[in-house]
Amino acid sequence: MPELPEVTTIVTELIDAGIVGGRITGGTVLWKRSIGDESxxxxxTRVTGRTILETRRRGKNVLIHLSPRDSSEISxxxxxxxxxxxxxxxxxxxxxxxxxxxxxxxxxxxxxxxxTVRTGYERxxxxxxxxxxxxxxxxxxxxxxxxxxDPDEHxxxxxxxxxxxxxxxxxxxxxxxxxxxxxxxxLMDQHLIAGLGNIYTDEALWTARIHPERRSTSIDMEETVRxxxxxxxxxxxxxxxxxxxxxxxKSNFLLPEATGGIVPNNQGCLSxxxxxxxxxxxxxxxxxxxxxxxxxxxxxxxxxVPPIV
DNA sequence: CGTCGAGCCTGAAGGC
DNA sequence: TGCCTTCAGGCTCGAC
Numbered sequence: 001m002p003e004l005p006e007v008t009t010i011v012t013e014l015i016d017a018g019i020v021g022g023r024i025t026g027g028t029v030l031w032k033r034s035i036g037d038e039s040x041x042x043x044x045t046r047v048t049g050r051t052i053l054e055t056r057r058r059g060k061n062v063l064i065h066l067s068p069r070d071s072s073e074i075s076x077x078x079x080x081x082x083x084x085x086x087x088x089x090x091x092x093x094x095x096x097x098x099x100x101x102x103x104x105x106x107x108x109x110x111x112x113x114x115x116t117v118r119t120g121y122e123r124x125x126x127x128x129x130x131x132x133x134x135x136x137x138x139x140x141x142x143x144x145x146x147x148x149x150d151p152d153e154h155x156x157x158x159x160x161x162x163x164x165x166x167x168x169x170x171x172x173x174x175x176x177x178x179x180x181x182x183x184x185x186x187l188m189d190q191h192l193i194a195g196l197g198n199i200y201t202d203e204a205l206w207t208a209r210i211h212p213e214r215r216s217t218s219i220d221m222e223e224t225v226r227x228x229x230x231x232x233x234x235x236x237x238x239x240x241x242x243x244x245x246x247x248x249x250k251s252n253f254l255l256p257e258a259t260g261g262i263v264p265n266n267q268g269c270l271s272x273x274x275x276x277x278x279x280x281x282x283x284x285x286x287x288x289x290x291x292x293x294x295x296x297x298x299x300x301x302x303x304x305v306p307p308i309v
Numbered sequence: 310c311g312t313c314g315a316g317c318c319t320g321a322a323g324g325c
Numbered sequence: 326t327g328c329c330t331t332c333a334g335g336c337t338c339g340a341c
Contacts, residue, residue, distance in 0.1 A: 001334060033317085060335085104335050105318085141318050142335070181311065190336085197335070294313075296333075
């Protein structure tokens with residue numbers, strides 16, 4: 001399931017495949033819910049005729065920044081506002097636009113020739129000039145492929161970027177000391193820290209030797225430093241390995257072979273996640289699985305001492 | 310404020 | 326072998 005390292009992998013693939021500079025000439029929406037509340041017609045109108053300027057990651061989102069509409073198209077439409085859609089300003093042809101893609105459980109993006117055979121799991125396809133297509137592949141249909149005029153509209157609520165230089169122990173300490181929550185759901189709260197999901201949260205807590213049910217206020221400065229370092233370490237390792245792929249199915253962050261791309265290889269580096277019953281790599285104690293905030297949670301009962309309730 | 314449960318989906322895994 | 330049930334998982338919303 002895509003978390004920060006997997007989304008970084010998606011962005012790297014798109015850039016390597018030459019997405020920047022691509023001009024969108026049209027598209028197809030194969031699963032309506034993937035584009036949210038917007039109609040297919042409005043959605044395609046808003047992206048067509050624009051050029052991809054930049055692709056980057058923010059939290060677990062892929063952001064694709066688009067140019068204003070081509071000058072030839074602007075002269076045709078005269079830069080007139082397209083009006084207000086359900087009370088929302090939809091922008092003009094002269095405005096830039098941004099596509100934000102949230103992969104949720106199983107979403108991925110890939111760039112390919114229009115001739116590449118489809119898998120049946122594509123939900124949105126944008127056609128690019130020169131016979132290429134940008135495809136949103138999402139077997140579980142949970143992901144979202146949204147367009148907005150405001151480049152921050154879909155990422156404004158996100159908290160600190162854990163790999164940015166401003167994610168210091170002091171910043172993490174401030175996040176922890178002001179709430180009375182269990183540490184695991186707090187770390188996964190995208191409003192506070194952007195990009196951690198179930199896998200990397202379990203791995204970071206194990207690395208820092210902190211039990212997932214500890215109250216955030218009980219974590220002292222020494223542990224906070226360990227936790228910050230652990231978060232950065234597991235994310236960087238995940239990125240270096242091209243992300244994590246689990247299982248053999250359609251939701252394992254693997255693309256069909258024909259699409260090429262980076263093969264994720266971080267699964268061999270996991271210490272506790274989905275290793276219930278296996279020995280802890282540090283002390284040999286059997287890894288346990290519990291449910292915390294409705295999430296499967298894996299930890300070492302010896303390295304990660306439970307809180308005294 | 311924090312927690313919990315439902316809903317969105319479908320492939321995989323387990324039961325029989 | 327094959328049918329049927331259950332489960333996982335990010336995020337949002339509503340209830341308490």
